[in-house]
Amino acid sequence: MRERRKNKETFFRKYWVVFICTFLVTAASYYPKIRYFNYSIDTERMIRLPDYTLDWWLKLGRYGLVALSKIPFFGEGVHVRYINILTYLLLFVSVLFLSYVFDKETKRSRIELFLAISLYVTTPVVLEQTNFVLQSAPVVFSTVIMFIGYGLLKIYIENKNYWLLLSGLIFVMLSFTVYVSLVLGFVALTIVDICYQSRKEVWGIKKYFSRVMYFAGASIISYGGYLIGNIVCLKVFNLKSSEYLLESKLWGTVPNAQVYDTIKSSLINNFEFDSPFAFWGVMVLLTLFIVLSILNKENIVITLITLVGIVVIGTYTVPLLGYFGTLRSYFPVYPILLYGLAMLIFQSARINLMKVSSYLFIFVLVAVQGFNTFRFGVNEEKIYQQEVALVKEIEIKLKENSIEDISEYKLAIIGGKTFEEITHGDMLGNTVFAWDLTSNVGTSYRAGDFIYNHGLHFKRITPKEYAKAIERSNDMTIFPDNQSIKIVEEILIIKLS
Incomplete structure (x- = not known):
């Protein structure tokens, strides 16, 4: 115990300047997300239908995320600016534990630790995940919990205290309940x-493999505990597990x-030199490693x-899955590998x-990643403002057509709309007005929920009613033309494309 305390004191005494600089790098990279109010796809549904989202998370086996979302500290409800500040503070805390x-x-020297940590915090993969503000703080918090659990498992090797082993397994298992990619x-x-x-x-080979088996066993036990908890949750809430990830596979x-x-x-698109995620950097790092x-x-x-x-x-x-993605699922794998x-x-x-x-190379890679992450944040704000402007334009057009009691109508949005952007990622750069275009209601749910959250309280349409709306939209023009809005019985049709 005394030795561990001495190690901590030595560690933070040596690296306190590194951590201050890391805090500044984190704040600079995510400044647009901290400064501006905007949110990503899925958040619009949580705002309007929170119970639906919580059930969905339970079906995905993320019962820990549901539990954390009920705690005010993690931004109960949708307090975007608070959640973003908390998320990136927790991201900073996570590197303290990781290092x-x-x-x-x-x-390692101060410059070496600073460069390694900066690789971790600046990669746009982090923003791909944390742009989902409803889960960003709990997911980063669970990463911290996983690091703590891993550390406890390492300490157990040194002093064989079974309470440390049990605590480590529990911490790791709890992290899995929030985000299975952990x-x-x-x-x-x-x-x-x-x-x-x-x-x-x-180490020799024998000691190396003994450590591999130890941590492999720890991960299996923790994952087994997570699975048992998932089975219990599904039984209690009478839900059926969703194979969301596997449903997106191309094989078969x-x-x-x-x-x-x-x-x-x-692979070519993501690893080419002009990719905003700079995955080419890890290829150079692997080459240097070899x-x-x-x-x-x-x-x-x-x-090997x-x-x-x-x-x-x-x-x-x-x-x-048969392709390289989705990129948000590579958090925290990719940042950890970079570090x-x-x-x-x-x-x-x-x-x-x-x-x-x-x-020099890692400094350049940090600069590229940090700039791209910053630019992605600016891009999200740019798109969000255009989405809000479109909602305002729709509201004005409805008033021009003397359509005021909108709560009596079900909204059918035909087609979609994209907006001017600076850059584009995987989920980053997308808009609710062009998402789910091929679904049986088109963008009516995503965009409709977004519109609902901005004051136009339409009802939700059914797939059968949407099919009827498509048939009646053939003679309509594209919004904002005068013939781009039509009412058919209790359905209000807006044709975007």
Whole structure:
């Protein structure tokens, strides 16, 4: 206990400047999200139909998320600015725990730790996930919980206190209940951390594999506990589990040749140099990792296992779904891998030229990621303001057509509308007015809920009624033309395209 306290004091005494700089980098990268009021797809439904969203989360096995969403601290209701501030404060807190768990012995220099942490906090993958403000703070909080659990499991190895083992397993299991992708985050952390520790303490293969088996067992037990809890929740609330992720897979739904083409194109699109997510950076980091491991004569077996593990966990959606995505599911896997690879590179960079070259490249990558994350935040605000302006335009047009008692009508939106944007991501850059176009009600639910939340309280339409609205819209023009709005019985039709 005394030694652990001494380690903490030494750790924070050495790195306090690093953490202040990291806080500033985090605040700068996410300033547009903190400063402006806007929200992403799915949030509009939670505002109007919160019970529907909570049931959906339960069906997805995210019962911990439902529990946290009931706690005022996490922004009960939709308090966007508060939630965003809390989210990015928790993101900063998460790197404190990650860096301590990873290297509490303070082996790395201040510049090295700063660069590694900055890779973690600036990647736009974080914004892909945290742009969902209804779950952003709980998901980042659960990441902190996972790091704490992992740290407790490491401490158990040193002193064999079974309370630490039990606490570690419980913390990790609780993190899984909030966001199941944290299972993969735990695996990613294990891969890079065990490699780092093996090199620091010069392990043999036998000790390395014993640690692998220990953490593999811990993850299986924690995941098993999560599954038991999920079964109980579904029984209690009389719900059926949703296979949402697997329903989006391409394997078995289209010819294999088409799947291979999709994999190829999705990898090219995401890893090309002009991708706003800068995934090309991890390819360079992997190359540096291999080169420096060879130059430093690291254990070849451990190096190969680590390399394969990083590639597999970093592209897990390809064999699972048949394409590289969805990008938000790579949180916290990708940030952890970026951090871990940087720390491994610094650990093996013994030649000054290689060390300085690594510093320069990672600094450039941090700058690119931070700029793109900032730009994505600005882009979300730009799109949101155009969405609000469209709602105002619809309201004015309804008044011009003497349609005032709108609560009596069901809204049918035909077609969709996109807006001017700066950049585009996976979920980032999308609008409710062009989402779910192929559903049996088109954009009427997404866009309709958004419109409802901005004061136009229409009723929801049924798929059967929407089919009728499509038939009656053939002679209509495109909004905002005078013939772009029509009332058929109790259905108000707006044709956007």
